[in-house]
Amino acid sequence: MARFLTNSEIRHAVDQLGKSSARARLCELLIGLRTLKLVGADQAPVAESAPEYVQAVNEFTRWTEDDSVDSPYFNPFGAHASYKSKKFPSNGPSNTMHGWATQADSPFEIINARPKEIRRRSLSAKQLRAFVILGKGDGERPRLIDAAVWFYRSTNFDRTEWQYDAVQVQHRGERTFDREGLEMRFMEDLALDEGDAIALFRSEVDDGPEDAKPVAAAEDGSQSDEPLSVQDADAAEES
Structure with a gap:
């Protein structure tokens, strides 16, 4: 059975990301970092001819596979x-990074190759944060x-490589997500270290009341306190 993050979980993450003071270029930065991680090298091409770059673009921005949509x-x-x-x-993103x-x-250092490539530069946390x-x-x-939920919005968490991962925990007899x-x-999928994460993002200790997602009541009137909600593919199609 396929299991995904719920639509409400994803919508909340998108709302929160949009309310942040991030520059739009944060997306291009993350695409570049993901491309480097996928290539597994210190430098990587950022062009439509590079499959790792295309995968990173899709993971961070592609929201539909419907080819009839003008803005997918x-x-x-x-x-x-x-x-x-x-x-x-x-x-x-490639043009943005080149610029x-x-x-x-x-x-990123821009390497004048064909196609152009990127290599990560060493910046202080203050410099990195000010840039995005x-x-x-x-x-x-x-x-x-919220960035993680958006990134994994299409991920099937019942795939073998996820079933025994540390992100899955037991909650009321069901597997849910920590x-x-x-x-x-x-962070692992983007090769972000702790300094990167602190520079770019807020963590749980920084949460305020405005970060709380709406809590949906169950049929019996109780409220779930699980940190991340998931649903199987059949339920997703019905919602």
Whole structure:
């Protein structure tokens, strides 16, 4: 049986990401980091001809597989969150990253190859945060868990590689998902270290009342306190 994060869980994450002070370019940064992780090297091409780059773009922005949709990509980060056209993989993140070549605090070195490649630069946490968070980095960072939920929005958590992962815990006799475990898996999938996570995102200790998601009442009138909600594929199709 296929099991996915619920639509309400994903909607809440998108709402929270949009309310943050993240610049839209945070999405391009994460796409670049994911591309490097997928390639498994210090540098990687960022072009539509590179399958790892295309996978990273899809993981962070592709919201539908319907080819009739004019804007099948979506950048959820910050006040300028927006839908993107079908040309986004070819003239979106790669062009943005190439344009960072002349910026002093760019997180990537742009290598003049064919196609152009990126290599991560060493920046302080303050420099990295200021590059992708409004207000010279003093704005409200997005939450790490919301970025993780968005990233895993299409993930089938019943696949073999997830079934015994630390993100799954027992809750009222059912397998559900531990927030810290999912955040750690997200960091691993992007090769983010603790310093990166602190610079770019807020953690659970930073949560305030405004971060709480609406709690849905069960049929018996009780409320669930599980940290992340999931549903099987059949239920997802009916919702």
